Amino acid sequence: MLEVKGLRKVYRSGNREVEALRDLTFTVDNGELVCLVGPSGCGKTTLLRCVSGLLDPTAGDVRVDGKPVDGPPPGMAVVFQEYGRSLFPWMSVRDNVELPLKQKGVGRARRRQLVEQSLDAVGLTGTASAYPWQLSGGMQQRVAIARAVAYEPQTLLMDEPFAAVDAQTRADLEDLVRELWKRLGVTILFVTHDIDESVYLGQRVVMLSTSPTVVQEELAIDLPDQRDQLTTRADPRFIQLRTRVYEQIQAAKRNAVH
Amino acid sequence: MTSPRRGNPARSGSTALLGAAGLAGLLLVMELAPRLGLVDERYLPPASRIAAALAEEAGTPAFWTALTDTLIAWSAGLAIAVGAAVLAGIVIGSIPVLRSLTASTIEFLRPIPSVALIPLAVLMYGTDLGSTLLLVCYAAFWQVLVQVLYGVADVDPVAFETARSFRFSAWGRIRHVLWPTALPYVFTGVRLAASVALVLAITAELVIGSPGLGKEIAVAQASEAVPTMYALIVVTGVLGVIINLLARTGERRLLAWHQSVRGEVTA
Numbered sequence: 001m002l003e004v005k006g007l008r009k010v011y012r013s014g015n016r017e018v019e020a021l022r023d024l025t026f027t028v029d030n031g032e033l034v035c036l037v038g039p040s041g042c043g044k045t046t047l048l049r050c051v052s053g054l055l056d057p058t059a060g061d062v063r064v065d066g067k068p069v070d071g072p073p074p075g076m077a078v079v080f081q082e083y084g085r086s087l088f089p090w091m092s093v094r095d096n097v098e099l100p101l102k103q104k105g106v107g108r109a110r111r112r113q114l115v116e117q118s119l120d121a122v123g124l125t126g127t128a129s130a131y132p133w134q135l136s137g138g139m140q141q142r143v144a145i146a147r148a149v150a151y152e153p154q155t156l157l158m159d160e161p162f163a164a165v166d167a168q169t170r171a172d173l174e175d176l177v178r179e180l181w182k183r184l185g186v187t188i189l190f191v192t193h194d195i196d197e198s199v200y201l202g203q204r205v206v207m208l209s210t211s212p213t214v215v216q217e218e219l220a221i222d223l224p225d226q227r228d229q230l231t232t233r234a235d236p237r238f239i240q241l242r243t244r245v246y247e248q249i250q251a252a253k254r255n256a257v258h
Numbered sequence: 259m260t261s262p263r264r265g266n267p268a269r270s271g272s273t274a275l276l277g278a279a280g281l282a283g284l285l286l287v288m289e290l291a292p293r294l295g296l297v298d299e300r301y302l303p304p305a306s307r308i309a310a311a312l313a314e315e316a317g318t319p320a321f322w323t324a325l326t327d328t329l330i331a332w333s334a335g336l337a338i339a340v341g342a343a344v345l346a347g348i349v350i351g352s353i354p355v356l357r358s359l360t361a362s363t364i365e366f367l368r369p370i371p372s373v374a375l376i377p378l379a380v381l382m383y384g385t386d387l388g389s390t391l392l393l394v395c396y397a398a399f400w401q402v403l404v405q406v407l408y409g410v411a412d413v414d415p416v417a418f419e420t421a422r423s424f425r426f427s428a429w430g431r432i433r434h435v436l437w438p439t440a441l442p443y444v445f446t447g448v449r450l451a452a453s454v455a456l457v458l459a460i461t462a463e464l465v466i467g468s469p470g471l472g473k474e475i476a477v478a479q480a481s482e483a484v485p486t487m488y489a490l491i492v493v494t495g496v497l498g499v500i501i502n503l504l505a506r507t508g509e510r511r512l513l514a515w516h517q518s519v520r521g522e523v524t525a
């Protein structure tokens with residue numbers, strides 16, 4: 001279980017202070033897929049960096065299965081917003097996916113198997129020997145996902161992973177995430193600024209306010225488990241839910257103004 | 259698309275042809291100027307005499323010993339400097355406190371011309387190989403160190419955080435993120451240092467009289483064997499060209515990914 005309690009983060013550089021997060025509290029149960037939606041610049045990346053132990057919060061704490069996070073915890077993988085820069089250009093796709101496994105101490109044969117399986121799973125069979133910069137943006141993002149999946153994490157954090165790909169690729173990748181989640185039983189915290197995406201993907205949506213950032217509301221997504229780009233998005237319940245999320249985010253903006 | 263620097267094959271072919279023509283022209287001028295009495299033959303013998311002297315030199319064991327001495331001083335000095343600079347650069351570059359602590363010291367030490375250390379070298383090593391090594395090392399070290407520092411500073415924070423999030427060991431982060439990022443810079447540093455190292459090796463031999471081509475040039479000059487002196491100068495020039503060529507080829511071969519990332523044409 002992932003617990004975020006009273007999380008606050010203030011960036012200090014010289015005498016300039018930016019309060020990126022004011023007070024965040026929420027939990028993600030094991031095996032859950034939670035979407036975190038909030039306007040651009042509200043501190044989503046900051047939150048993920050705190051959760052993944054890459055950044056020390058100013059106050060509050062993050063716990064994974066009860067253990068406080070004070071550095072990157074084992075069993076967690078992050079898919080970064082800047083996926084292009086997160087892949088190593090001096091390594092082939094295979095080596096990119098394999099390296100974290102090597103660092104983790106996974107045996108050679110098992111590594112091979114995991115690399116193969118994960119590349120197959122994201123539909124990148126046969127590109128193992130290519131270099132990341134030889135691939136399209138959508139393919140690069142899938143390599144980043146494959147790398148995270150091959151790592152066999154219990155918790156997967158994804159930071160606006162589809163922000164920079166076209167609508168069609170985006171739809172495919174959304175379905176890919178749902179499918180991987182169901183198959184692997186991982187806990188996923190998925191960050192996005194796209195309201196429709198958050199409702200389509202999540203079992204629950206946590207809405208963040210504009211800065212100074214707090215949790216605006218949480219909403220359970222009671223759509224059927226079997227989702228489909230056409231029918232789910234046309235489902236009246238889907239429309240209701242997305243309207244609800246939209247209203248909340250608008251309300252957050254109004255509150256911020258007054 | 260072709261990069262403006264590289265040009266297309268036909269272009270580079272004709273460039274090579276033009277270059278060869280230029281060189282032939284130079285040789286012709288060097289042959290004719292002294293023969294026509296435009297310059298004093300004592301200071302610039304005709305190219306053919308220089309060539310003859312070169313052939314004669316190549317037949318003496320002393321020449322080959324001198325060449326070997328120069329190459330040893332050059333390569334050993336360069337190797338020591340590169341090793342030390344890479345190590346120092348990675349340590350200094352990855353520890354911010356060290357970085358700011360050493361910044362001004364480096365800025366002070368770096369511009370000191372190596373030749374200013376000649377008296378110190380003589381004091382320490384006399385006319386031994388050590389003198390040459392000291393000067394070569396000093397000159398080459400800063401070239402590489404500065405580049406390594408640039409390289410380490412160029413590490414992409416996202417790539418580095420990726421490594422951290424996958425719990426890479428400290429060594430893993432250096433080996434797989436820091437080093438590959440710094441490598442192109444290291445190459446630039448080594449290429450610059452290789453040329454500087456040759457200059458310093460010849461200078462040290464020439465001025466101090468430590469064994470090598472530089473010393474032979476001084477000896478030839480003292481014994482008024484002017485064509486031999488020129489022949490040896492030509493040899494040092496050729497060495498310089500070969501070193502540069504090797505460094506560039508190595509760089510291109512090993513950093514194919516890097517050039518491609520920067521959108522240049524790969525060979």
Ligand SMILES: Nc1ncnc2c1ncn2[C@@H]1O[C@H](COP(=O)(O)OP(=O)(O)OP(=O)(O)O)[C@@H](O)[C@H]1O
Nearest residue numbers: 011013018020039040041042043044045046047193
């Ligand atoms: N390293 C930093 N130093 C200072 N301020 C920062 C730093 N990183 C982020 N910030 C500030 O914190 C706030 C939140 O940034 P963050 O990147 O977390 O937002 P985000 O919700 O991920 O935005 P986006 O949707 O555009 O990715 C912004 O105001 C930003 O300027």
Ligand SMILES: [Mg+2]
Nearest residue numbers: 044045081160
């Ligand atoms: Mg962000």
